Amino acid sequence: MKKNLIGLDRDELLTEMSEMGESPFRVKQLWQWLYNKGETDFDKMTNLGKPLRQKLAENYMISRPRVVVEKNSSDKTRKWLVSFSDGEQVECVYIPEEDRGAVCVSTQIGCAQKCAFCHTGTQRFKRNLTAGEIVGQFMVARDSYGEWPTPTDEVRYLSNVVVMGMGEPLYNYDNLIKALKILMDPEGIALSRRKITVSTAGMADNIPRLATDAGTKLAISLHAPNNEIRNKIMPINRKYPLEVLLEACREYQALLPHRQYITMEYVMLKGVNDSLEQARELINLVKGLEVKFNLIPFNPWAGCPFECSDMRQIKKFAEVLEGAYYAAPIRVSRGQDIMAACGQLKSSFSENRNVPQS
């Protein structure tokens, strides 16, 4: 099979080009075709010269994940079920704000973390996604909105990336970093590090490295004010308990050359983690860190053992945090009608799942 150019970083592209006897200058040109213009046809790469175009077409392909279905929500959220070359599938979502928006990408097929409230945890972990498959999800979104060549920051519609889809990004670290570097390259897709958020269940070992390797925004799926509760709902907490996780967050902030908040995600589970006393415990827990909270109303799924907290309780919980001068917005659930909301990424098209699909 021909090698896919999408997902190769600049060094790898340079190696490929020098093996073909081409000058390093070609890498720059090719890079711009691939990631700035989004070109998929070698023949249209007019500044490359016909013999090179032919050689490229003989040896390489430029391919994206295949879009199996596209769904549009009444609230303008758009979701794609995409399929990779081995037939494995993930869903990606575009969540528009007023004049811009975020593409939510996945990093693994299934997930090994088994957080009790997350639907992905019921799906068997199959494999890591490659850098090309991660970047490819964003490129599919750009294809869908016709957002090529890369627009300037002011006018772009697909302005942000949130690594909050299926899988634990920090357990697919090398491919994640490679993908982030491709997304951030100024001559290509050109997303600034401030427009990318990596969300982790708490794989503490790789958190400080992320500061120096990518420097993106960081979100932590905190979800509990103490180890006792966190152990019950997030098995990863047994390996990386809160004190270790928060220390890694401190290191992350110390390593960044600029000030940046860490977002503490907190899924609101009725009677589990939503009391006002727990809100106060939470304030104590994050002391010394620059954080803001993001309260996520729990999205139930068939067979899950939790209920979402009442909205009144969520608001009171937010008020306690705000009383201590923390931002604590309540996340508005988007794309409910197309099952695009947090923790709902799943598809009746997929096979080999451990639970029946609703």
Ligand code: SAH
């Ligand atoms: N593994 C990463 C990223 C994927 S999950 C992480 O854990 O951060 C993205 C966010 O959705 C996480 O905060 C996760 O805890 C949350 N989430 C998962 N299932 C959910 C559900 N059913 N309702 C609301 N949020 C959920």
